[in-house]
Amino acid sequence: AQSVTQPDIHITVSEGASLExxxxxxxxxxxxLFWYVQSPGQGLQLLLKYFSGDxxxxxxxxxxxxxxxxxxxxxxxxxxxxxxxxxxxFCAVERSGGGADGLTFGKGTHLIIQP
Amino acid sequence: GAVVSQHPSRVICKSxxxxxxxxxxxxxxxxxxxxxxxxxxxxxxxxATSNEGSKATYEQGVEKDKFLINHxxxxxxxxxxxxxxxxxxxxxxxxxxxxxxxxxFFGQGTRLTVV
Numbered sequence: 001a002q003s004v005t006q007p008d009i010h011i012t013v014s015e016g017a018s019l020e021x022x023x024x025x026x027x028x029x030x031x032x033l034f035w036y037v038q039s040p041g042q043g044l045q046l047l048l049k050y051f052s053g054d055x056x057x058x059x060x061x062x063x064x065x066x067x068x069x070x071x072x073x074x075x076x077x078x079x080x081x082x083x084x085x086x087x088x089x090f091c092a093v094e095r096s097g098g099g100a101d102g103l104t105f106g107k108g109t110h111l112i113i114q115p
Numbered sequence: 116g117a118v119v120s121q122h123p124s125r126v127i128c129k130s131x132x133x134x135x136x137x138x139x140x141x142x143x144x145x146x147x148x149x150x151x152x153x154x155x156x157x158x159x160x161x162x163a164t165s166n167e168g169s170k171a172t173y174e175q176g177v178e179k180d181k182f183l184i185n186h187x188x189x190x191x192x193x194x195x196x197x198x199x200x201x202x203x204x205x206x207x208x209x210x211x212x213x214x215x216x217x218x219x220f221f222g223q224g225t226r227l228t229v230v
Contacts, residue, residue, distance in 0.1 A: 032217065043224045044210075046221075049218065090159070103159075
């Protein structure tokens with residue numbers, strides 16, 4: 001079965017500093033990978049996704065992620081965070097790899113921005 | 116962009132009653148809808164997958180008689196929590212996908228509180 005690991009429960013970053021959120025997955029084939037952001041009490045907003053092709057994926061709000069098959073990782077990065085980036089971030093993998101199945105989510109990383 | 120509307124956003128019900136949550140795709144035909152559950156400060160767990168006109172497929176451990184899912188049209192799926200108990204209190208989120216699309220779009224979620 002697929003699994004997604006986000007090793008960091010909380011991360012605190014100063015405003016303007018760079019950010020990297022880690023995500024490791026367990027999956028037998030090429031996965032469909034996603035990063036979502038959730039503000040308190042809200043639904044999910046898709047930041048970016050990877051299905052195939054270029055392993056460096058650009059998303060919204062200045063985020064990017066890099067797929068590394070050798071490390072089974074899909075880490076999310078941003079060069080300079082803003083206070084509005086404070087939220088919960090979820091990495092997810094589509095369960096069957098065909099684009100038609102539900103998602104398995106990691107436990108999430110809570111991002112705190114220090115002034 | 117694709118919009119998924121979930122209603123209500125918050126609901127409080129008495130223990131033993133039933134509550135219905137609606138998930139609508141506003142600008143596309145949702146051939147597949149997914150229902151997730153999120154406990155406080157935890158990740159999202161897939162509850163069930165429904166295809167329009169078919170019975171829903173429930174994940175292991177999810178009681179299908181308690182969580183009734185109806186997907187009678189290409190724009191509407193409903194989740195009914197029957198005989199609700201306080202332990203059913205949670206955040207319920209739906210997502211919807213159009214046939215041939217590899218991305219599902221999420222609703223804003225419903226906060227259910229059973230008292």
